[in-house]
Amino acid sequence: xxxxxxxxxxxxxxxxxxxxxxxxxxxxxxxxxxxxxxxxxxxxxxxxxxxxxxxxxxxxxxxxxxxxxxxxxxxxxxxxxxxxxxxxxxxxxxxxxxxxxxxxxxxxxxxxxxxxxxxxxxxxxxxxxxxxxxxxxxxxxxxxxxxxxxxxxxxxxxxxxxxxxxxxxxxxxxxxxxxxxxxxxxxxxxxxxxxxxxxxxxxxxxxxxxxxxxxxxxxxxxxxxxxxxxxxxxxxxxxxxxxxxxxxxxxxxxxxxxxxxxxxxxxxxxxxxxxxxxxxxxxxxxxxxxxxxxxxxxxxxxxxxxxxxxxx
Amino acid sequence: xxxxxxxxxxxxxxxxxxxxxxxxxxxxxxxxxxxxxxxxxxxxxxxxxxxxxxxxxxxxxxxxxxxxxxxxxxxxxxxxxxxxxxxxxxxxxxxxxxxxxxxxxxxxxxxxxxxxxxxxxxxxxxxxxxxxxxxxxxxxxxxxxxxxxxxxxxxxxxxxxxxxxxxxxxxxxxxxxxxxxxxxxxxxxxxxxxxxxxxxxxxxxxxxxxxxxxxxxxxxxxxx
Numbered sequence: 330x331x332x333x334x335x336x337x338x339x340x341x342x343x344x345x346x347x348x349x350x351x352x353x354x355x356x357x358x359x360x361x362x363x364x365x366x367x368x369x370x371x372x373x374x375x376x377x378x379x380x381x382x383x384x385x386x387x388x389x390x391x392x393x394x395x396x397x398x399x400x401x402x403x404x405x406x407x408x409x410x411x412x413x414x415x416x417x418x419x420x421x422x423x424x425x426x427x428x429x430x431x432x433x434x435x436x437x438x439x440x441x442x443x444x445x446x447x448x449x450x451x452x453x454x455x456x457x458x459x460x461x462x463x464x465x466x467x468x469x470x471x472x473x474x475x476x477x478x479x480x481x482x483x484x485x486x487x488x489x490x491x492x493x494x495x496x497x498x499x500x501x502x503x504x505x506x507x508x509x510x511x512x513x514x515x516x517x518x519x520x521x522x523x524x525x526x527x528x529x530x531x532x533x534x535x536x537x538x539x540x541x542x543x544x545x546x547x548x549x550x551x552x553x554x555x556x557x558x559x560x561x562x563x564x565x566x567x568x569x570x571x572x573x574x575x576x577x578x579x580x581x582x583x584x585x586x587x588x589x590x591x592x593x594x595x596x597x598x599x600x601x602x603x604x605x606x607x608x609x610x611x612x613x614x615x616x617x618x619x620x621x622x623x624x625x626x627x628x629x630x631x632x633x634x635x636x637x638x639x640x641x
Numbered sequence: 642x643x644x645x646x647x648x649x650x651x652x653x654x655x656x657x658x659x660x661x662x663x664x665x666x667x668x669x670x671x672x673x674x675x676x677x678x679x680x681x682x683x684x685x686x687x688x689x690x691x692x693x694x695x696x697x698x699x700x701x702x703x704x705x706x707x708x709x710x711x712x713x714x715x716x717x718x719x720x721x722x723x724x725x726x727x728x729x730x731x732x733x734x735x736x737x738x739x740x741x742x743x744x745x746x747x748x749x750x751x752x753x754x755x756x757x758x759x760x761x762x763x764x765x766x767x768x769x770x771x772x773x774x775x776x777x778x779x780x781x782x783x784x785x786x787x788x789x790x791x792x793x794x795x796x797x798x799x800x801x802x803x804x805x806x807x808x809x810x811x812x813x814x815x816x817x818x819x820x821x822x823x824x825x826x827x828x829x830x831x832x833x834x835x836x837x838x839x840x841x842x843x844x845x846x847x848x849x850x851x852x853x854x855x856x857x858x859x860x861x862x863x864x865x
Binding site: 378380381401403405407409410411413414417418421422423425426427428 | 643644645646650653654657658712713714716717718719720721722723858
């Protein structure tokens with residue numbers, strides 16, 4: 330394993346940021362850390378980076394010592410740079426500090442600035458960069474030295490669509506070459522698209538980890554029905570419908586939304602939808618919209634983190 | 642020049658900030674040159690030069706580092722495969738050069754007016770600038786916000802001025818700070834070297850390097 334965590338616990342005052350996290354991440358694996366705000370994702374990344382020590386438990390990240398630090402690239406959740414220096418000079422400082430020789434650093438940085446569409450701005454002071462450009466620069470600085478351990482805190486924030494695709498490609502290439510990639514995200518679809526495996530956190534605890542497809546299968550549902558109603562209803566009678574696995578409900582603006590996770594054994598999805606709509610109508614509900622879709626990672630997220638609209 | 646190290650980065654940043662550079666050189670000159678050329682007791686310009694060294698070193702270094710900690714740059718540098726001690730040494734060296742250069746003009750004027758340059762003045766001046774910047778690093782290592790950092794820096798500057806005997810003589814304390822040696826050599830006070838200012842500056846510098854892992858957010862002994 331490239332990274333092994335055993336019962337890692339971290340307190341900030343009276344808040345338990347990490348609660349007995351045990352996790353293994355393999356070489357060449359892309360792991361997505363998913364969870365609500367404040368669930369401990371960023372803290373975990375910093376513990377793995379050895380920026381903050383755990384209060385309990387162990388983090389093994391061989392090889393130990395300076396070689397490990399040399400082989401780590403990290404994107405932080407902030408966009409700190411040397412403001413008076415140009416983007417290229419910032420990236421140069423980090424590339425050289427990570428031990429790259431000048432020629433290799435120049436070639437690598439040139440390629441990365443090009444890939445992220447920053448080539449024309451590489452000679453401009455960072456003080457004139459937008460937020461998105463600063464994020465791109467942070468990614469360039471984290472990846473330039475080809476680290477064997479890549480830690481990214483919410484890497485897609487501030488990135489345009491093209492940059493997200495570029496980043497995904499770079500991370501997949503790095504993983505193919507044996508790098509271990511661990512990233513945190515609030516974007517469930519990003520985790521589903523990019524990660525080989527997802528680790529779901531809530532309140533510092535690791536709730537579940539696995540391949541996105543396996544986590545989706547673990548819900549037990551093969552179809553998700555989303556209904557939008559004009560007003561709230563009692564959803565308990567819907568649970569009596571054969572095939573219904575779980576029901577979530579939440580108020581949305583002036584309306585009300587119901588999500589039904591179901592395995593329509595013997596029934597087609599359309600028939601099941603009709604039964605659900607009929608049951609809603611029997612409760613006095615007025616359906617203004619309905620969707621039938623396959624379950625996805627967002628449903629897993631909501632189910633495990635206790636979201637109101639999650640399938641239980 | 643591209644920054645290959647923190648030392649180079651500090652030099653480049655300061656040289657590129659034309660307005661900041663102008664004020665860094667103009668302010669000490671504007672404050673000290675009238676004192677030096679006026680018909681005043683020599684102790685006044687000597688005090689002014691020593692205070693300028695303490696202020697620019699302690700305040701400049703500590704506030705610079707507190708800002709870097711607040712904006713996250715220290716955290717980023719803690720990830721580098723470079724020891725905190727080496728980073729800190731580069732930072733102190735760069736700021737020593739810059740502070741030394743900005744006070745060198747008033748110092749040269751002082752020496753021109755009041756006495757010939759002596760090796761003791763050079764040694765005590767360099768020692769005081771190094772010590773002031775190292776003291777600034779120690780102050781910055783104390784946890785706290787930017788506001789607290791300013792407060793700690795001001796308190797340290799005031800304490801250093803008072804304990805160095807620049808306000809009134811402090812016979813039991815002044816010899817323990819390298820700033821008094823600068824003051825004393827500027828006044829050509831005989832027999833002012835019971836302790837070497839180099840040794841005292843080295844002690845403060847060493848202390849700054851020892852605590853530097855805390856500055857960069859790493860516990861001492863955690864290794865790169």
